[in-house]
Every structure is written in structure tokens, then in C-alpha cells.
Amino acid sequence: MPPSADTAATGAPAPAAPGPGSGAHDGPDGGLRLSSLTKRYANGFTAVHDLDLDVPRGSFIALLGPSGCGKTTTLRMVAGLEVPTSGRITLAGQDITDRRAHQRPVNTVFQNYALFPHLDIYENVAFGLRRRKVRDVESKVRAMLELVELDSQARKRPAQLSGGQQQRVALARALINEPEVLLLDEPLGALDLKLRRSMQIEIKRIQVEVGLTFMHVTHDQEEAMTMADTVAVMNGGVIEQLGAPAELYENPRSTFVANFLGQSNLIEGRVLSRSADVTTLDMHGITVSVPTARTHTDGEGGWIGIRPEKVLIGEEGADLDAPGNTVPGGVVSDVSFVGVSTQYLVRMPWGQELQVFSQNTGRTRMFTVGEKVELSWRPEYAFCLDINQDAAAGVDDGETR
Amino acid sequence: MAPDDQAPARRSTLSRRGLLRGGGAVAAAGLSVAALKLPFFSVAGAAQDPASCRATDLSERERRLVISNWTGYIDPRRNPRGTYNTFQDTTGITVEYNDDVNDNAEFYAKVRNQLGSCEPIDRDMIVLTDWMAARMIGLGWIQPLERERVPRLHENLIDSLRDKAWDPDRTYSAPWQSGLTGIAYNAAYVDEVGSFSELLTRSDLKGRITLLTEMRDTMGFMLKVVGAEPEDFTEDEWYDAIDALNRAVSDGQLRQFAGNNYLQQLANGDIVACEAWSGDVIQAQYDNPDIKFVVPEEGLSLWSDNMLVPNLATHQANAEAWIDYYYEPEVAARLAAWVNYICPVEGAREAMEQVDASLVDNPLIFPDEEFLADTWDFMPLDDRQSQQYEGDWSDATVG
Amino acid sequence: MTQAAQAVPETATLAAEPSGSRRRRGRTGYLLMLPATLWLLLFFVVPFYSLVATSLFDASGSDFRGYEMTYAWGNYVDVVEAYWQPFLRSLWYAALATGICLVLGYVLAYAIAFKAGRWKWLLLVLVIAPFFTSFLVRTLSWQLILSDEGFVVDALQFLRVLGPDDRLLATPVAVVAGLAYNFLPFMVLPLFASLDKIDPRLVEASSDLYAHPFVGFWKVTWPLSLPGVVSGTLLTFIPAAGDYINAEFLGSTNQRVIGNVIQGQFIDANNSPVAAALSVLLMVLIVAMVLVYVRRAGTEELL
Incomplete structure (x- = not known):
């Protein structure tokens, strides 16, 4: 077992991956390693660009990104269904780049499952075992069907099952082969929201139970964060940021990640001073501070980022709980009550509207449109990003579910 | 006369024949019988009495005439001075001329439901070969011709076509054209084939000959080969001849029974010799001088295609005018110069000197007495015989 | 068997056909069925009835x-006694031609469905293109292609595949080749339709699950294309078994098939009862073979 990373957040037995290119897991029982992997199509489009990634054995990694970001191409190259233009793929210490799909100890749960319609559930699940001439197919299949709770459906055809059941067959069909890596290609995309939530938990449970390496491709940030130990946010053929879900959320390194994972207020600022601990910025005439460890720019300016739920809202001049960055002069321009919280849009003196999510704890009253308010947040929650990045990157992409 | 590829000989242009004729024989059999009688009961005989099954002649009022003839069997109708237009101009009769006869048996199958139940076939004249003419006359489907309206027929018909057993006095029929059946070979590939028995036995011809699909032509020769007379043979002799034919088939001497493009195959060398119709050979010779016609030692079969007026024809007098017109020697010569078959009209040879002098001495158009001395005709068959022999023939040719 | 016993089931099944279902459908349903029923009555039931009658x-x-x-x-x-040979020959030639069509057609349809990319529809049109000329003309052209003096025979003789005196025309080879050529589109189109419907991810899934491409083909592509194989072979075999044009133009007298016999009996020998009996027999034989075949292929849904 590789050493556990301190960013693991979901309680999985397996550790999260370290940052890209750390090269820490090259041992004989190493996991999946992609080095300088590039895929360029004949029409000149580069789907994956010089990608490096280490996935420790037994971990659950999600490749998260909008459509066209290269996540599916990466997965297909690992599966052997796509030939890389350059770069290597190593699995369990062996270079598998030149092996064909059927020679790789890798299995895939396909989008829309790709179950064999002419075979019953039992034979679908047994397919891989039979191809490898494994003995004791019967008991293995029975056990696997039990694991996915489909033992009573063994002799039905895929078309006779519900979407969720088909999903579990696809999972069982791949899992039964005990692959070095199990690849999941948007496996829940075809299910409705409720079923998707329960399947997320189910898959996570199974992964913990069997202890295999899972690589999951999705464009659903919530799904990625719920299931994976490590999330790799991909954009334009490269990994923007890799880390545990909480780390990515709390400390995004780029505007794309800040916007694609949840929502962020990004406010333009100018660096006044930097110290070892704190960076001070001028934000439209107000001085705010951001921990230097969360400042991801060396330039003069920066996007000061704060998550809407970290922003406190109060009456003008009120004594807010946060000793730190206080921003006066806001006017409420929109109020949406969503039950657990109230979501405000607050127009700031410099014209920008900031989002504020206020928990309905009952301790504060609701504000109405037109009221003057004061905002504040704790400096340690703020982050600072490169001013040269597009403040709107990843905003729309994140909406597509 | 210049050869013209638009003037193919009568029997060689039957390229559609195979399809039309079979035309899905299954469906045809079903549909045509369906038209007879539906219930699960017997079907009456098809014989009719021409005296009772005749229509009022409208010839005086309606100056028109509907003819069915074989393909390519008349000089070009576009020619304003051709025989066809001259007839229309001089008589004032409009002729609706159809070249829709491709095969005797096929034509028979097409009209037998109507003629067999005394219904009109909307034609005033049809042209069919001797044996089919004989069958239809025997069935009473053909109207007798008014003798005084076809004087030239009785005057000018050549001797060799008179006194046919099935119509001794030419009461019902008038030959349109005549032809000879003999042997053709391609001199570029083989030496002369002098007889039918040579055709059936010579090893250099093995698998490279065809015989004709007309039973009376081919079986006439087979009877000759086994030493019988086609004009009068016994049943035993018939089966000897059938056996001889079967042997030729099973030996692989014979490639095919052909009714159409056999001369094309002869020209391109797929076959090197064949039983052939004289008019076809003359046509083919224009393109390929290597193709030769031989009078076999067994003799020649002489046949003719006959103009007949079917029951319920409404323009019989107009049809008779047509017959009489084509028995004018000058008209007959112009027709013969184009179709290259034997001209059945006495005096046409003299008239030919004005039309195309090069054809006057062609024995395949104007055979002399000596040439015709060797010709024979096939014995008339009664109903049972023809059914039996045609069945045997069908079995032998189909294998 | 009595006469009545023969006639009754015939008419009984015919009458039962249109009103056979117990389900209530209302008047509109019957009205809508009327044209098709009349059509069937007029162009199938009546001729078939009279064909059977004629055969007796x-x-x-x-x-x-x-x-x-x-x-x-x-x-x-x-x-049966007189013509079992051409009967068997018809079925044998048709089976051979169907086999050849299946192999060639499968390769062709597979290539068009999976490998042709944007040329797919053009290639399909090319497959159908020969239909724009008449069946007879196409077959006659084969006479020229396979001619003794033609380039095909010359080439094969040069390659010593054929001896100097061997020929192609007027041999069983030519007849079967002609059948295969003429009916190939009937094989390719249903095969293509079946293959084109196969989700390529299923093939990917099979190789993902350790199946060598050949094994994947055998275990996934082939079974999924079976409906196309079954309908393609039927569409090829049935007309090929009844065809007589190829035998007439490309075969010799020793290659005559049952279609030639029926034609000869009906037209030349003028023997309708025998022709009708042969036709009914051919029909029954083919229907029986098709039923057995479809049942064994496990694709009853097709019928």
C-alpha cells in the first residue's frame, strides 16, 4: 500500500493520489500510470494533450470535465479502444501501451452499458470469464449477481430489465473479471436523478468492498465528489487540478475549477503586499487578505474568490461575526428562498453582483430586495487566482447535467 | 441490298423470349387457368366451330386491320414507299401492325383461354408456324378464307407449299414466309459439317453445338439420323430418335437447345456448329463471312409461317386484301429482299431482278427444284400424339 | 381421402383468415383490412386455388x-418420379448460390456497415445499381463475360485453372455464378440492415471483456446479425430455387432446373396438370424448408 495522503476525505480505505508527476508509485504493485499521454486525431484535433496521471492501486479516481475535455478519450486509451498518438500507459508495473484491448487486465462499464442483447444476464456476466477460460464460472457469476442484487434475474434478457438493473449488470459484468482497473464511462448518465444518487452510493459501496482501482469519467461534479477519493478536473485535454474533492472545492487553483466545481464569487483585486502567511489585496478600495498558501498567482492583480455559502450577510453597520474582510455598501437585488438556505444577489458599489447563500438557522432575518447590506467573510476561506484567467471559465460547462 | 442491323431475321431476335415466354410460368399457369372455371370441376375441351364462332365483318365500314406477326418480319414500315405503306395508300385500310409473336407455344398460351371459349382476341390476323397453324385449325379457331377474295394466293403460291395435309387447299392459311432448317458452322473454327449425324458425333464439335428448340425441326433430323422418315414414322422410330437425342445430351456433345441468339454464339466461337434457320444465316453472313449454311445429307426441313384469320375477327375482308396484296410477285420480292427468307410467291424471282439482282440466284431465298427435292415436312400429329411427343420432347430438352 | 375432405379444409382456412382474431377491432379495422384482403383473394387465393385444382x-x-x-x-x-433430378438440382444450385452470396455478401455488408464511413450510402447504391438494368440483360451479359473466347476463360486457362478445352459457359459453375451474381443484392441489403444496427460499443465491449476480435465477431457480431442472415438467405434461396433464366442462358441442357421443367410442361408440352403439380410441389417444398430453417435458426419473430 502506498502511503496515505492527508487529503483523503471520504473515508475510503485507499489513499488519494498525489499531485501529477510525483512519480511516487512505481513499485511492482503500482497502480495505473499515464505518462505524457497524447491523442491527436487525423483532423488535427488534440483530444488529450501530454497528460500525466498516477492512480494508486485501490483508489477511486474521477475524471471530471465538460464534454470534449478529453476525459472519455483518456479512459478509452486506458481500455485499449483508442491508440495514443504518443506517451505510455503503465499498469501494475507493466507497459500496456501496445497491448490490444482484449489483452489488458482492464474492464469498462460503458455509457448506456453496451450489454449484449442476445445473451441473458447470466451469460452477459459470464462473458469475460468464459473468454479467459476461467474455471468455476457458475459460482463466480452467482456470487457476483448476489453482490449486485440481481440473482433472481439471471435468465432474463437485458431488455427486460430496468435502467438501474441494467446498470448493475454492466457493473457486474466488468467487476467479475477482477480487473486491475475498472473504468466507468458516464455510467449513471442515463438514470434519473433519484436512481443516480442511490447508484452512486451503491458503486462506492462495491468499490470499498472489492477494493479494486476505479476510474470514473463524468461531467457531473456532484457525482465525482460523492464517489471519488480523488478528482482530476480536466479541461481542453489537460488536467487543470487534481486532488481530494474537498481540497478541490475549498482551494481551487484556477477560475475553471472554481466555477466548474460549485459556484464562486470572483472579484478583481490588486496585490498590496505579500508575506509568508498573508497576501493583502486592494479590492475596489477595500483592503482584504487571503492566506498566501491559497494565493495561486504571482502577478500584480488577482481574482479574489469566495464561495457564496462562506459569505455572511448583515444589516449595514451590524457587527458581523467575521473578523476580517468586511465589504460595505451592498444592495440586495434578488432573493430566492430555497428552504435550507436563502440565496441572495447583492449588488456591490463597483457594480458587480455577488452571490450569498445564507443558512436558514433562524438566527438572522431575511433581507428584501433594495435593502442595504454589508457582507463579510473570514480571510482563511478566500482564495486568489490568476487575473489573466477568464472569470467565467467553466461557468456554463458546470451547468450541463 | 445493304445489311441493316435494324432488320434482324425473324427468329433470331427473340431475346425477350425466355422471359416473356416463361414469364413466371407458375403465375401464368395459375392466372390463366383461373380465368377458365373456378370451381373444383373439370374444364371442357377448347374446340370451337368456326361457323358459329364468327363475327359480322365490318371491313366495309371500318377500313382497318389488326395484325400480330413475328419481330423483324417485314420491310421497314417507316419507309413511305415500303410494302406496308403502299398497301395502306392503295387500299385506304389502316393497318395496326404488332410484332408481338415471339414463339408459337407462347402465343398459343396467350390466346387459348379466349379462343378456346369463343371470345375475341382483338386481332384480325395472326402469323404462326405450320404445326401451330394446324393445331389451331384443328381446334376450329380459324376462319376459312373467301376463295374469290384471295385469287393471287391460289394462283401464285409455289408448288412446294401446296398440298399440306393439315390444309390441303389453303382454305384457312396463307404462307407469309418460308424457311429452311439446316446446319450452320463457323469456318474459322472447324471444317465443314456435312450431316446431322456428323454434327452429333464429331469429336471436335463436342460441347460446342446447339440444336433448335422447335421440336419438329430437331426431331425431324433425329428421325432421319435413326433412319426414319419424318413424314411418316412409327412410335418405335420416334423413341429411337428420342434415345439418340438423349445420348447426345448426356454425352455432352450438345451444349444447349437454342431458340434465340445461337448465331451470336456461333459468330463469337462459343459454339462452332449448329442447327440453324436459313434466314438467320443469311443475316449473319453479312457480318461474318465465315458463317456457312450447309444442306445436310439428311436433307432440309421446309416450313412456313402462315397468315391466319382467328375466330371473331371483325375485319376479315381487309385481312384477305392484305393476303392478296402480298401475293403480288413484285410486292413479295420487295419483302423477300428485306427479310431474306424463302419467298412463297411464284414469279417473285423474276420481279427480284428489279429489286436486288444479287439475291436472284440465292437458293436460300429462291430455291430451285433440285434444292427443294431434299426437303421434308413433319408428319401431322393427332391430339394424343402431339401431347405425348411434345411431352417427350420437353423431357428430353429439359433433362 | 374423400373429395370433400380435400375441399373443406382449404375453404375453411381461407374463410377464417380475415375474421380469425377474437379481439374486437371495430368496423374501421375491417374496412382498413379490406383492400389487402381483396388483393390477397384476387391475386393469391384464387390463382392458388385454381393452381391446386389444375394439378388434380x-x-x-x-x-x-x-x-x-x-x-x-x-x-x-x-x-416426383419423373422430375426429382431437376428438383434436387434446383435446390442444390440455389443452396450453393446462397452460400456464396452469404460469404461475399457478409464481407461486403460488413465493410459497408463498419468500414465505409462516408462512402456508406454510395456503396449501397452501387450494390443496388445492377437492378436498374433488366434481369435478362444482366444474365445475357454474363454469357459474353464467360464466353469460351472471353477474357475470363483466357485468363483462367493461362493460369492453368482451366484446361485448354475446358469452358465456363454452359457448366454448373456458370449457372451458380449467375445465380449468386443476380441475387447478391437480396443478401447484402438485409445483412447491411442488421449489421448497421449493431452498436459498435458492443464489439468494443466484447474486446474489453477479453474476446479476441475473431471471437468477438463470433460471439457478438454474428449472433446479432442473424436476423439479417436468415432473411438474406431466404430472400436469396427462394427466388434462386425457382429461377430458370440463369440455367437457360448460362447452363447447358444438363443443368436445367425445375423452373425450366415447369415452363416446358406448361408452354411446350401444353400439359397444365403436370406444370401445376410441379408448381404446387415447389411451393410446398420451399415453404416447408423455410419453416424448418427459420425455426432452427431461432428467429421465428421474422415470420
Whole structure:
């Protein structure tokens, strides 16, 4: 077992991956390693660009990104269904780049499952075992069907099952082969929201139970964060940021990640001073501070980022709980009550509207449109990003579910 | 006369024949019988009495005439001075001329439901070969011709076509054209084939000959080969001849029974010799001088295609005018110069000197007495015989 | 068997056909069925009925004497005895041609469905293109191609595949080749339709699950294309078994098939009862073979 990373957040037995290119897991029982992997199509489009990634054995990694970001191409190259233009793929210490799909100890749960319609559930699940001439197919299949709770459906055809059941067959069909890596290609995309939530938990449970390496491709940030130990946010053929879900959320390194994972207020600022601990910025005439460890720019300016739920809202001049960055002069321009919280849009003196999510704890009253308010947040929650990045990157992409 | 590829000989242009004729024989059999009688009961005989099954002649009022003839069997109708237009101009009769006869048996199958139940076939004249003419006359489907309206027929018909057993006095029929059946070979590939028995036995011809699909032509020769007379043979002799034919088939001497493009195959060398119709050979010779016609030692079969007026024809007098017109020697010569078959009209040879002098001495158009001395005709068959022999023939040719 | 016993089931099934279902459908349903029913009655039931009737006439009848209905079931025995050879030959040639069509057609349809990319529809049009000329003309052209003096024979003789005196035309090879050529599109189109429907991810899934491409083909692509294989082979075999044009133009007298016999009996020998008995027999034989075949192929949904 590789050493556990301190960013693991979901309680999985397996550790999260370290940052890209750390090269820490090259041992004989190493996991999946992609080095300088590039895929360029004949029409000149580069789907994956010089990608490096280490996935420790037994971990659950999600490749998260909008459509066209290269996540599916990466997965297909690992599966052997796509030939890389350059770069290597190593699995369990062996270079598998030149092996064909059927020679790789890798299995895939396909989008829309790709179950064999002419075979019953039992034979679908047994397919891989039979191809490898494994003995004791019967008991293995029975056990696997039990694991996915489909033992009573063994002799039905895929078309006779519900979407969720088909999903579990696809999972069982791949899992039964005990692959070095199990690849999941948007496996829940075809299910409705409720079923998707329960399947997320189910898959996570199974992964913990069997202890295999899972690589999951999705464009659903919530799904990625719920299931994976490590999330790799991909954009334009490269990994923007890799880390545990909480780390990515709390400390995004780029505007794309800040916007694609949840929502962020990004406010333009100018660096006044930097110290070892704190960076001070001028934000439209107000001085705010951001921990230097969360400042991801060396330039003069920066996007000061704060998550809407970290922003406190109060009456003008009120004594807010946060000793730190206080921003006066806001006017409420929109109020949406969503039950657990109230979501405000607050127009700031410099014209920008900031989002504020206020928990309905009952301790504060609701504000109405037109009221003057004061905002504040704790400096340690703020982050600072490169001013040269597009403040709107990843905003729309994140909406597509 | 210049050869013209638009003037193919009568029997060689039957390229559609195979399809039309079979035309899905299954469906045809079903549909045509369906038209007879539906219930699960017997079907009456098809014989009719021409005296009772005749229509009022409208010839005086309606100056028109509907003819069915074989393909390519008349000089070009576009020619304003051709025989066809001259007839229309001089008589004032409009002729609706159809070249829709491709095969005797096929034509028979097409009209037998109507003629067999005394219904009109909307034609005033049809042209069919001797044996089919004989069958239809025997069935009473053909109207007798008014003798005084076809004087030239009785005057000018050549001797060799008179006194046919099935119509001794030419009461019902008038030959349109005549032809000879003999042997053709391609001199570029083989030496002369002098007889039918040579055709059936010579090893250099093995698998490279065809015989004709007309039973009376081919079986006439087979009877000759086994030493019988086609004009009068016994049943035993018939089966000897059938056996001889079967042997030729099973030996692989014979490639095919052909009714159409056999001369094309002869020209391109797929076959090197064949039983052939004289008019076809003359046509083919224009393109390929290597193709030769031989009078076999067994003799020649002489046949003719006959103009007949079917029951319920409404323009019989107009049809008779047509017959009489084509028995004018000058008209007959112009027709013969184009179709290259034997001209059945006495005096046409003299008239030919004005039309195309090069054809006057062609024995395949104007055979002399000596040439015709060797010709024979096939014995008339009664109903049972023809059914039996045609069945045997069908079995032998189909294998 | 009595005469009544023969006639009754025939008419009974016919009458039961249109109203067979117990489900209530209302008047509109029946009205909508009317054109098709009339069509079937007029162009299938009546001719078929009369065909069967004709096959039971006394075979010694003629147009002169008429045909007597004698329920001559012996006709069937006679025709089997006399013509079992061309019967078998028809089925054998058709089976060979169907086999050749299946192999060639599968490769072609597979290439068009999976490998042709944007040329897919053009290639399909090319497959159908020969249909724009008449069946007869196409077959006659083969006569020229396979001619003794033609380039195909020359080339094969040069390669010593054929001896100097061997030929192609007027041999079984030519007949089967002609059948295969003429009916290939009937094979390719249903195969293409089946193959084109196969989700390529299923093939990917099979190789993902350790199946070598050949194994994947055998375990996934082939079974999924079976409906196309079954309908393609039927569409090829049935017309090929009844075809006589290829035998007539490309074969010799020793390659005549049952279609030639039926044609000869009906037109030349003028023997309708025998021709009708042969036709009914051919029909029954083919229907029986198709039923057995479809059942064994496990694709009853097709019928």
C-alpha cells in the first residue's frame, strides 16, 4: 500500500493520489500510470494533450470535465479502444501501451452499458470469464449477481430489465473479471436523478468492498465528489487540478475549477503586499487578505474568490461575526428562498453582483430586495487566482447535467 | 441490298423470349387457368366451330386491320414507299401492325383461354408456324378464307407449299414466309459439317453445338439420323430418335437447345456448329463471312409461317386484301429482299431482278427444284400424339 | 381421402383468415383490412386455388378433349418420379448460390456497415445499381463475360485453372455464378440492415471483456446479425430455387432446373396438370424448408 495522503476525505480505505508527476508509485504493485499521454486525431484535433496521471492501486479516481475535455478519450486509451498518438500507459508495473484491448487486465462499464442483447444476464456476466477460460464460472457469476442484487434475474434478457438493473449488470459484468482497473464511462448518465444518487452510493459501496482501482469519467461534479477519493478536473485535454474533492472545492487553483466545481464569487483585486502567511489585496478600495498558501498567482492583480455559502450577510453597520474582510455598501437585488438556505444577489458599489447563500438557522432575518447590506467573510476561506484567467471559465460547462 | 442491323431475321431476335415466354410460368399457369372455371370441376375441351364462332365483318365500314406477326418480319414500315405503306395508300385500310409473336407455344398460351371459349382476341390476323397453324385449325379457331377474295394466293403460291395435309387447299392459311432448317458452322473454327449425324458425333464439335428448340425441326433430323422418315414414322422410330437425342445430351456433345441468339454464339466461337434457320444465316453472313449454311445429307426441313384469320375477327375482308396484296410477285420480292427468307410467291424471282439482282440466284431465298427435292415436312400429329411427343420432347430438352 | 375432405379444409382456412382474431377491432379495422384482403383473394387465393385444382386434373387431358377433374393425386407421384433430378438440382444450385452470396455478401455488408464511413450510402447504391438494368440483360451479359473466347476463360486457362478445352459457359459453375451474381443484392441489403444496427460499443465491449476480435465477431457480431442472415438467405434461396433464366442462358441442357421443367410442361408440352403439380410441389417444398430453417435458426419473430 502506498502511503496515505492527508487529503483523503471520504473515508475510503485507499489513499488519494498525489499531485501529477510525483512519480511516487512505481513499485511492482503500482497502480495505473499515464505518462505524457497524447491523442491527436487525423483532423488535427488534440483530444488529450501530454497528460500525466498516477492512480494508486485501490483508489477511486474521477475524471471530471465538460464534454470534449478529453476525459472519455483518456479512459478509452486506458481500455485499449483508442491508440495514443504518443506517451505510455503503465499498469501494475507493466507497459500496456501496445497491448490490444482484449489483452489488458482492464474492464469498462460503458455509457448506456453496451450489454449484449442476445445473451441473458447470466451469460452477459459470464462473458469475460468464459473468454479467459476461467474455471468455476457458475459460482463466480452467482456470487457476483448476489453482490449486485440481481440473482433472481439471471435468465432474463437485458431488455427486460430496468435502467438501474441494467446498470448493475454492466457493473457486474466488468467487476467479475477482477480487473486491475475498472473504468466507468458516464455510467449513471442515463438514470434519473433519484436512481443516480442511490447508484452512486451503491458503486462506492462495491468499490470499498472489492477494493479494486476505479476510474470514473463524468461531467457531473456532484457525482465525482460523492464517489471519488480523488478528482482530476480536466479541461481542453489537460488536467487543470487534481486532488481530494474537498481540497478541490475549498482551494481551487484556477477560475475553471472554481466555477466548474460549485459556484464562486470572483472579484478583481490588486496585490498590496505579500508575506509568508498573508497576501493583502486592494479590492475596489477595500483592503482584504487571503492566506498566501491559497494565493495561486504571482502577478500584480488577482481574482479574489469566495464561495457564496462562506459569505455572511448583515444589516449595514451590524457587527458581523467575521473578523476580517468586511465589504460595505451592498444592495440586495434578488432573493430566492430555497428552504435550507436563502440565496441572495447583492449588488456591490463597483457594480458587480455577488452571490450569498445564507443558512436558514433562524438566527438572522431575511433581507428584501433594495435593502442595504454589508457582507463579510473570514480571510482563511478566500482564495486568489490568476487575473489573466477568464472569470467565467467553466461557468456554463458546470451547468450541463 | 445493304445489311441493316435494324432488320434482324425473324427468329433470331427473340431475346425477350425466355422471359416473356416463361414469364413466371407458375403465375401464368395459375392466372390463366383461373380465368377458365373456378370451381373444383373439370374444364371442357377448347374446340370451337368456326361457323358459329364468327363475327359480322365490318371491313366495309371500318377500313382497318389488326395484325400480330413475328419481330423483324417485314420491310421497314417507316419507309413511305415500303410494302406496308403502299398497301395502306392503295387500299385506304389502316393497318395496326404488332410484332408481338415471339414463339408459337407462347402465343398459343396467350390466346387459348379466349379462343378456346369463343371470345375475341382483338386481332384480325395472326402469323404462326405450320404445326401451330394446324393445331389451331384443328381446334376450329380459324376462319376459312373467301376463295374469290384471295385469287393471287391460289394462283401464285409455289408448288412446294401446296398440298399440306393439315390444309390441303389453303382454305384457312396463307404462307407469309418460308424457311429452311439446316446446319450452320463457323469456318474459322472447324471444317465443314456435312450431316446431322456428323454434327452429333464429331469429336471436335463436342460441347460446342446447339440444336433448335422447335421440336419438329430437331426431331425431324433425329428421325432421319435413326433412319426414319419424318413424314411418316412409327412410335418405335420416334423413341429411337428420342434415345439418340438423349445420348447426345448426356454425352455432352450438345451444349444447349437454342431458340434465340445461337448465331451470336456461333459468330463469337462459343459454339462452332449448329442447327440453324436459313434466314438467320443469311443475316449473319453479312457480318461474318465465315458463317456457312450447309444442306445436310439428311436433307432440309421446309416450313412456313402462315397468315391466319382467328375466330371473331371483325375485319376479315381487309385481312384477305392484305393476303392478296402480298401475293403480288413484285410486292413479295420487295419483302423477300428485306427479310431474306424463302419467298412463297411464284414469279417473285423474276420481279427480284428489279429489286436486288444479287439475291436472284440465292437458293436460300429462291430455291430451285433440285434444292427443294431434299426437303421434308413433319408428319401431322393427332391430339394424343402431339401431347405425348411434345411431352417427350420437353423431357428430353429439359433433362 | 374423400373429395370433400380435400375441399373443406382449404375453404375453411381461407374463410377464417380475415375474421380469425377474437379481439374486437371495430368496423374501421375491417374496412382498413379490406383492400389487402381483396388483393390477397384476387391475386393469391384464387390463382392458388385454381393452381391446386389444375394439378388434380387428369393429366391425359388436352385442349381438344378438355380436362377432367379426377382428383389425380397420382400426378404428384408422377412428377416426383419423373422430375426429382431437376428438383434436387434446383435446390442444390440455389443452396450453393446462397452460400456464396452469404460469404461475399457478409464481407461486403460488413465493410459497408463498419468500414465505409462516408462512402456508406454510395456503396449501397452501387450494390443496388445492377437492378436498374433488366434481369435478362444482366444474365445475357454474363454469357459474353464467360464466353469460351472471353477474357475470363483466357485468363483462367493461362493460369492453368482451366484446361485448354475446358469452358465456363454452359457448366454448373456458370449457372451458380449467375445465380449468386443476380441475387447478391437480396443478401447484402438485409445483412447491411442488421449489421448497421449493431452498436459498435458492443464489439468494443466484447474486446474489453477479453474476446479476441475473431471471437468477438463470433460471439457478438454474428449472433446479432442473424436476423439479417436468415432473411438474406431466404430472400436469396427462394427466388434462386425457382429461377430458370440463369440455367437457360448460362447452363447447358444438363443443368436445367425445375423452373425450366415447369415452363416446358406448361408452354411446350401444353400439359397444365403436370406444370401445376410441379408448381404446387415447389411451393410446398420451399415453404416447408423455410419453416424448418427459420425455426432452427431461432428467429421465428421474422415470420
